[in-house]
Amino acid sequence: MKVAVLGTGGVGTSIGTKLVRLGHEVRMGSRSAENEKGLAWVRSLGAGASLGTFADAGEFGELAFNCTSGSGTVPALEAAAAGLAGKLVIDTSNSLDFSNGFPPTLFTGNTDSLGEQAQRALPTSKVVKALNTVTAAVMVEPGRVAGGDHDALLCGNDAEAKARVTDILKGWFGWQGVVDLGDISQSRGLESYVALWVRLYGALKTADFNIKIMR
């Protein structure tokens, strides 16, 4: 498949690399088609990997992963909006504000979320919030934590889109448990959890962890 990966940071390169290795054609999107990190990523992978603007990548992909930083999410999606019309967009972003150091605060608070902002920026796209609750390496290789015995969380307005994301998480990335929390406004819960994640990261001294929902 042709997949857009918006963002050239740790999440974008982690997901982009995994998708190329799975045999997909990946166009990474950036503000500039000459982005140094993006070009280095393309060189490291060769065939299957390309770089373009956010708009280029949005046109290219049959589906897209938003892997931009929280502050860059809405501008990136607005730039890619035309190409992403009607498509599935998997939003992995977090509204982290490091301006007061670590741990960061969340600039969306708990009465809005980046997932909702993404859906508002892309009104005809099918936005599914997912993967924002784990570190980049765990997103595409859940087995590095407890043999994969933990849960992915997602939400979104479109049931078919969520079923497709569940297939992607399980079939492409190897997730075992996927919990659907409901519509895109449930992103507030997925993103608020990250205020706990950053503190668990501080206490555990590793990013290789996740939660399992025990009943």
Add this chain to the structure above:
Amino acid sequence: MKVAVLGTGGVGTSIGTKLVRLGHEVRMGSRSAENEKGLAWVRSLGAGASLGTFADAGEFGELAFNCTSGSGTVPALEAAAAGLAGKLVIDTSNSLDFSNGFPPTLFTGNTDSLGEQAQRALPTSKVVKALNTVTAAVMVEPGRVAGGDHDALLCGNDAEAKARVTDILKGWFGWQGVVDLGDISQSRGLESYVALWVRLYGALKTADFNIKIMR
């Protein structure tokens, strides 16, 4: 031991009842020493159970559990402050705002927390945030979820107080895993998680769940 339980709601009665059954003397605190729910609780348990004002209970207890509602937490602690000076106070509260229905928002946001507000209201007390991440019944009977195979989270400024709470959680209530997140400001993480908890509750259709930290 003599224990104060501030609050006559579901959390207060659940913890108060467990403590009486363990053989402790429990004084429940309320705005009024004639509080109907509190009096009914005393009648249901008999010896070992008593009711007083927040101030009475604070004087009575060698340690205290704050089980008031989020909006009632600071006024209750201020009323009990003299008696609680220097004592251990286990804060279970959540800043839930149901004014816009379910799911609630958190009125403290993620740049403050009730744990910190409690410590500020009780500057010489040793406030430990704990148990706010599970429903009342699970607080005192973790085995009702997955045989107890999940984690309690706590934080606070005083290492000895946290060690004592860890002993209480394990020895009195039966918790197996207890994760210390650091100083009282980490309450922001424990309380922000509740924005996810309320949505998991909505999706799972039961309050009998908790998270396990998988590494």
